[in-house]
Amino acid sequence: xxxxxxxxxxVGCGACVGACPFSAITMKDGKAEIGSACTACSVCVxxxxxxxxxxxxxxxxxxxxxxxxxxxxxEQRNGKLMNVALELIGEGHRxxxxxxxxxxxxxxxxxxxxxxxADECYAYGADGVILIEDPLLKNFTTDGYTKVIYDxxxxxxxxxxxxxxxxxxxxxxxxxxxxxxTGLTADCTRLxxxxxxxxxxxxxxxxxxxxxxxxxDPSTGxxxxxxxxxxxxxxxxxxxxxxxxxxxxRPGVMSKxxxxxxxxxxxxxxxxxxxxxxIRTKVVEIxxxxxxxxxxxxxxxxxxxxxxxxxPEGFDIIKQLADKVGGVVGSxxxxxxxxxxxxxxxxxxxxxxxxxxxxxxxxxxxxIQHLAGMQNSDIIVAINKDPDAPIFExxxxxxxxxxFKVIPEIIAEWDNAEALFEASEK
Ligand SMILES: Cc1cc2nc3c(=O)[nH]c(=O)nc-3n(C[C@H](O)[C@H](O)[C@H](O)COP(=O)(O)OP(=O)(O)OC[C@H]3O[C@@H](n4cnc5c(N)ncnc54)[C@H](O)[C@@H]3O)c2cc1C
Numbered sequence: 001x002x003x004x005x006x007x008x009x010x011v012g013c014g015a016c017v018g019a020c021p022f023s024a025i026t027m028k029d030g031k032a033e034i035g036s037a038c039t040a041c042s043v044c045v046x047x048x049x050x051x052x053x054x055x056x057x058x059x060x061x062x063x064x065x066x067x068x069x070x071x072x073x074x075e076q077r078n079g080k081l082m083n084v085a086l087e088l089i090g091e092g093h094r095x096x097x098x099x100x101x102x103x104x105x106x107x108x109x110x111x112x113x114x115x116x117x118a119d120e121c122y123a124y125g126a127d128g129v130i131l132i133e134d135p136l137l138k139n140f141t142t143d144g145y146t147k148v149i150y151d152x153x154x155x156x157x158x159x160x161x162x163x164x165x166x167x168x169x170x171x172x173x174x175x176x177x178x179x180x181x182t183g184l185t186a187d188c189t190r191l192x193x194x195x196x197x198x199x200x201x202x203x204x205x206x207x208x209x210x211x212x213x214x215x216x217d218p219s220t221g222x223x224x225x226x227x228x229x230x231x232x233x234x235x236x237x238x239x240x241x242x243x244x245x246x247x248x249x250r251p252g253v254m255s256k257x258x259x260x261x262x263x264x265x266x267x268x269x270x271x272x273x274x275x276x277x278x279i280r281t282k283v284v285e286i287x288x289x290x291x292x293x294x295x296x297x298x299x300x301x302x303x304x305x306x307x308x309x310x311x312p313e314g315f316d317i318i319k320q321l322a323d324k325v326g327g328v329v330g331s332x333x334x335x336x337x338x339x340x341x342x343x344x345x346x347x348x349x350x351x352x353x354x355x356x357x358x359x360x361x362x363x364x365x366x367x368i369q370h371l372a373g374m375q376n377s378d379i380i381v382a383i384n385k386d387p388d389a390p391i392f393e394x395x396x397x398x399x400x401x402x403x404f405k406v407i408p409e410i411i412a413e414w415d416n417a418e419a420l421f422e423a424s425e426k
Pocket of ligand 1: 230231305306307331332334335347349350352362363364366367368369373383384385386389401403404
């Protein structure tokens with residue numbers, strides 16, 4: 001759909017300029033002009049007192065019903081599947097079952113010599129695997145992966161494609177979305193299925209003109225929810241006119257399914273049409289970062305420090321507790337911004353999303369952007385000297401007190417418990 005001004009009719013009253021929710025209309029030579037920010041929402045069409053603005057039909061309306069099944073980009077590095085890929089296979093499995101009995105979830109495995117990973121994909125819920133192997137795909141390159149995934153999408157027409165919001169997923173997904181001329185919602189925290197059509201949802205929640213959507217459209221759609229405006233509200237985004245629908249989801253947001261050992265599925269070996277000339281970059285050498293890597297997403301226990309630790313040396317006590325309980329050190333953004341600790345430790349909206357069994361929040365106030373990254377933890381223990389700190393609203397156990405007094409007591413109690421346990425074993 002597009003919006004156009006019928007210049008002969010336009011009287012230059014400017015009613016449309018003020019009405020446009022996207023500030024996409026300007027006046028030029030006394031006539032309204034539609035700019036690139038236009039989303040074809042049609043508010044201006046209704047507002048124009050002289051019917052000088054109209055909506056034109058799209059040249060290439062996408063046949064939504066031609067698209068079926070869910071794909072998950074099964075990111076692997078050095079022959080090991082990323083956790084987020086397994087989480088998304090589980091989520092894809094759930095969505096597929098909600099859409100229809102014959103909707104399947106496929107893991108898209110790309111690389112060279114990685115066929116053995118298919119079994120792991122089946123075990124975590126994939127109904128099938130689309131295997132794309134070639135020596136040129138051994139290492140990730142944006143050009144190479146984009147080309148083969150785009151070609152495969154053109155051939156198989158999946159309805160939904162999910163990517164982990166890793167460095168690679170964030171690089172790849174927008175390029176593929178642009179090539180497919182479809183939408184992409186980044187950093188989703190929730191995906192829901194709306195079977196049949198979006199019409200009711202769109203009518204209630206958006207300014208979209210729903211008159212062109214077919215109420216009998218058999219295709220399905222997903223509602224993609226993500227934080228917006230600095231995490232202060234959750235936005236639900238739909239992709240009603242183009243396919244595939246694409247989302248990235250951060251590691252740790254979705255849960256893996258319990259693996260079913262020995263599970264099998266359909267294997268589609270897709271021969272990619274890829275040549276050296278398709279890839280404009282060459283991987284000369286892979287140099288791993290020398291700094292200590294923190295794996296927050298895999299940790300069962302995280303002990304995080306906030307501004308309340310008072311300075312970089314305040315993380316010593318956080319580390320002591322983390323070492324004692326077998327956890328890793330996390331942090332709020334305030335400490336990262338102050339240069340007290342590296343960004344790789346940051347939990348939250350602009351850090352890592354985590355879901356450990358136990359999350360200790362020490363001297364962290366509980367800002368919404370921090371909560372966005374940890375509130376799905378199984379158990380949250382908050383230590384804060386302010387009894388009104390918002391962190392206590394999400395905490396399962398709250399300790400009001402100075403962390404420099406409370407943490408040594410927890411460590412001492414832990415030691416006592418260990419000693420008692422050892423004694424009872426003898
Ligand atoms: C777009 C955007 C993205 C953001 N992304 C993130 C993100 O990813 N992660 C993140 O964490 N933040 C993020 N923030 C920042 C966020 O809004 C907060 O500013 C930040 O989380 C505050 O960190 P804090 O809780 O450590 O500090 P504060 O809010 O200053 O809280 C410190 C707490 O420590 C307590 N305290 C002080 N001394 C002690 C003591 N001795 N013992 C016990 N308690 C004590 C205080 O009572 C207070 O509650 C983002 C902000 C924006 C705008």
